[in-house]
Amino acid sequence: MTQAPLLSIENLQVHFRTPEGVNRAVDGVSFSIGAGETLAIVGESGCGKSVTSMSILRLLPEPPAAIAGAIRFQGTNLLDLSDKQMRKIRGNDISVIFQEPMTSLNPVLTVGRQIGETLRLHQGLSRSQAEERAVEMLTLVGIPEPRRRVREYPHQLSGGMRQRVMIAIALACSPNLLIADEPTTALDVTIQAQILDLMRDLKRRVGAAIMLITHDLGVVAEVADRVVVMYAGRKVEEAAVADLFRNPRHPYTKGLMGAVPRLGAAAHGEMTRLAEIPGMVPSLKTRIDGCVFAGRCPQVTELCRTQAPALERKGPAHLAACHYALKDALAA
Amino acid sequence: MSETLLEVNDLKKHFTLGGGLFGRSGKVLKAVDGLSFTVDRGETLSLVGESGCGKSTVAKALMRLYRPTAGQVVLGGTRIDEMSDGALRPLRRRIQMVFQDPFSSLNPRMRVRAILAEPIRNFGLARNRADLDTRLAALMERVGLPRDALGRYPHEFSGGQRQRIGIARALAAEPDLIICDEAVSALDVSVKAQIVNLLCDLQKDLNLALLFISHDLAIVEHMTHRVAVMYLGKIVEIGPRRDLFLAPKHPYTQALLSAVPVPEPGAARTRIVLKGDVPSPIAPPSGCRFHTRCPHAFDRCRTEIPALDPVGRGHFAACHLNDIPSENGRSHLSSMALMGVQ
Numbered sequence: 113m114t115q116a117p118l119l120s121i122e123n124l125q126v127h128f129r130t131p132e133g134v135n136r137a138v139d140g141v142s143f144s145i146g147a148g149e150t151l152a153i154v155g156e157s158g159c160g161k162s163v164t165s166m167s168i169l170r171l172l173p174e175p176p177a178a179i180a181g182a183i184r185f186q187g188t189n190l191l192d193l194s195d196k197q198m199r200k201i202r203g204n205d206i207s208v209i210f211q212e213p214m215t216s217l218n219p220v221l222t223v224g225r226q227i228g229e230t231l232r233l234h235q236g237l238s239r240s241q242a243e244e245r246a247v248e249m250l251t252l253v254g255i256p257e258p259r260r261r262v263r264e265y266p267h268q269l270s271g272g273m274r275q276r277v278m279i280a281i282a283l284a285c286s287p288n289l290l291i292a293d294e295p296t297t298a299l300d301v302t303i304q305a306q307i308l309d310l311m312r313d314l315k316r317r318v319g320a321a322i323m324l325i326t327h328d329l330g331v332v333a334e335v336a337d338r339v340v341v342m343y344a345g346r347k348v349e350e351a352a353v354a355d356l357f358r359n360p361r362h363p364y365t366k367g368l369m370g371a372v373p374r375l376g377a378a379a380h381g382e383m384t385r386l387a388e389i390p391g392m393v394p395s396l397k398t399r400i401d402g403c404v405f406a407g408r409c410p411q412v413t414e415l416c417r418t419q420a421p422a423l424e425r426k427g428p429a430h431l432a433a434c435h436y437a438l439k440d441a442l443a444a
Numbered sequence: 445m446s447e448t449l450l451e452v453n454d455l456k457k458h459f460t461l462g463g464g465l466f467g468r469s470g471k472v473l474k475a476v477d478g479l480s481f482t483v484d485r486g487e488t489l490s491l492v493g494e495s496g497c498g499k500s501t502v503a504k505a506l507m508r509l510y511r512p513t514a515g516q517v518v519l520g521g522t523r524i525d526e527m528s529d530g531a532l533r534p535l536r537r538r539i540q541m542v543f544q545d546p547f548s549s550l551n552p553r554m555r556v557r558a559i560l561a562e563p564i565r566n567f568g569l570a571r572n573r574a575d576l577d578t579r580l581a582a583l584m585e586r587v588g589l590p591r592d593a594l595g596r597y598p599h600e601f602s603g604g605q606r607q608r609i610g611i612a613r614a615l616a617a618e619p620d621l622i623i624c625d626e627a628v629s630a631l632d633v634s635v636k637a638q639i640v641n642l643l644c645d646l647q648k649d650l651n652l653a654l655l656f657i658s659h660d661l662a663i664v665e666h667m668t669h670r671v672a673v674m675y676l677g678k679i680v681e682i683g684p685r686r687d688l689f690l691a692p693k694h695p696y697t698q699a700l701l702s703a704v705p706v707p708e709p710g711a712a713r714t715r716i717v718l719k720g721d722v723p724s725p726i727a728p729p730s731g732c733r734f735h736t737r738c739p740h741a742f743d744r745c746r747t748e749i750p751a752l753d754p755v756g757r758g759h760f761a762a763c764h765l766n767d768i769p770s771e772n773g774r775s776h777l778s779s780m781a782l783m784g785v786q
Binding site for chain 1: 494495602603604605632633634635636637638640641644659661662663665666686689690699700701702703704705706707708709710711715717718721722
């Protein structure tokens with residue numbers, strides 16, 4: 113982590129103009145991803161995690177979106193690039209896997225065409241070379257009979273296979289950064305286990321950095337190296353995965369951990385109540401001056417309502433935005 | 445516990461698939477194929493399994509949104525599967541349903557008051573207007589919504605609040621059993637916990653029976669009394685929460701449990717990753733339906749359908765491996781699972 117990070121996001125703001133007012137979907141978020149690292153972005157719907165990933169790829173139409181800040185990828189600010197320059201990066205240096213494999217594949221093109229498209233575009237392969245590469249990619253992601261499958265259409269594949277095809281498309285040009293937006297949410301648990309295994313295995317072999325967007329803390333614990341927790345458009349905590357789960361500092365992160373039931377509860381006998389976070393996420397359309405979590409926090413004070421807490425180092429490589437989060441003596 | 449509220453015997457729901465130009469292809473999709481279980485008063489039975497295993501078809505057959513192909517459904521001593529729609533109507537009050545998607549299961553043109561008053565009126569539960577108002581106010585309080593919410597439309601609420609409205613609508617009919625079909629799956633983590641707690645509280649206070657259909661094993665383990673695991677239209681294992689989660693006796697249950705990601709980084713676990721996908725229910729595999737993906741399958745599994753046999757008190761599993769005793773008196777399967785053999 114001593115050399116410059118692969119991707120660094122500095123004070124990113126994404127605001128949307130809506131008839132009811134300005135929606136501050138992402139409000140001053142900074143983080144970075146090192147080469148080969150897996151960073152998980154965790155949060156509930158509307159926290160801004162998907163908008164962040166869409167703005168990295170510059171997929172948000174402007175207007176209505178207004179993006180400020182900097183997104184530096186290998187030294188260049190992606191926000192300064194033209195559409196043409198951006199097209200060279202998408203699918204080549206940065207690629208993405210979406211949640212819903214059925215709607216993100218083209219139903220009228222064969223799987224092989226869709227994998228080959230990026231290869232022909234970015235690497236100038238011929239049609240037959242591209243198909244050959246597509247077969248290799250399908251083998252890589254563990255699809256049986258790749259020679260037959262390469263000529264099939266998405267509707268002929270099961271959900272798990274479609275997600276494998278999505279991964280094959282994303283990895284075809286050996287990107288340096290792979291953005292996975294809820295890659296396993298739509299899948300069944302046994303298929304999810306297959307895909308998570310595949311992602312772990314491919315990461316070892318391909319070496320791409322992964323930005324994993326999810327709301328499932330179980331998935332985070334299994335694949336991430338580092339975690340950013342977002343709430344209502346702001347980053348509230350960031351830490352190494354083991355540190356975050358052992359030692360969450362922000363009351364929201366603590367609440368999330370308590371709200372997730374863990375397998376193995378039957379061993380402890382009687383059923384208990386889940387820890388709930390009362391209330392709901394605040395509207396992003398009114399400016400929040402204080403802490404974004406103040407309305408639901410059990411330890412809220414007057415200070416929290418009036419002054420937004422800064423992200424502070426609370427432990428080694430552990431940031432949290434809370435006035436009252438415990439601070440280690442060693443946190444320099 | 446106590447009195448049996450719902451008894452389902454050998455329930456089947458087959459769909460004949462249309463195909464070709466003129467009518468039927470003759471193919472039959474056996475969505476639910478011979479299901480038997482009971483639900484006691486005040487008890488939660490969870491139905492778990494992956495997409496396409498037939499969990500939702502069970503719910504719809506019980507609600508008589510589908511007419512079952514065969515089998516019996518007995519509610520509080522009365523057989524309801526053969527009843528005419530008219531005769532069934534008053535009994536519908538006793539089974540209510542909460543749906544998965546809180547956005548599409550509430551009529552966007554009705555105010556909350558109208559949504560909740562409909563079942564109360566339909567079943568003639570309110571004596572007069574004042575009684576209706578007290579009932580509505582009590583319902584709102586019961587599910588934790590402000591009383592002024594009655595005058596608002598569904599779109600004015602968040603997902604969690606809408607699910608509370610859905611639950612209030614189910615409660616309005618004063619049912620004995622509520623079927624929750626993936627009722628918390630679409631909700632965010634923090635809201636999910638609120639709704640799960642609400643369901644548990646309601647059950648305790650009103651002695652409600654719940655048929656909780658879900659694919660989320662961690663939530664199921666948290667709140668259920670008993671669990672039935674389904675695979676391709678059949679129950680492969682059914683038993684009390686503790687036995688099933690701590691000592692599963694079917695390889696599919698074992699694989700399902702081991703596949704759930706645990707929110708504990710670096711947790712040491714042997715994961716059983718199943719190969720392939722769930723086979724098509726139109727042409728299910730011969731013998732044991734799980735044999736194509738089972739890590740322990742042997743010859744007998746391909747030809748002979750295993751019966752749902754007792755493996756413990758109130759605990760049944762359909763697997764041939766449980767017939768093979770090993771030295772220490774444990775069945776072959778559980779000793780293999782304990783050794784972590786894959």
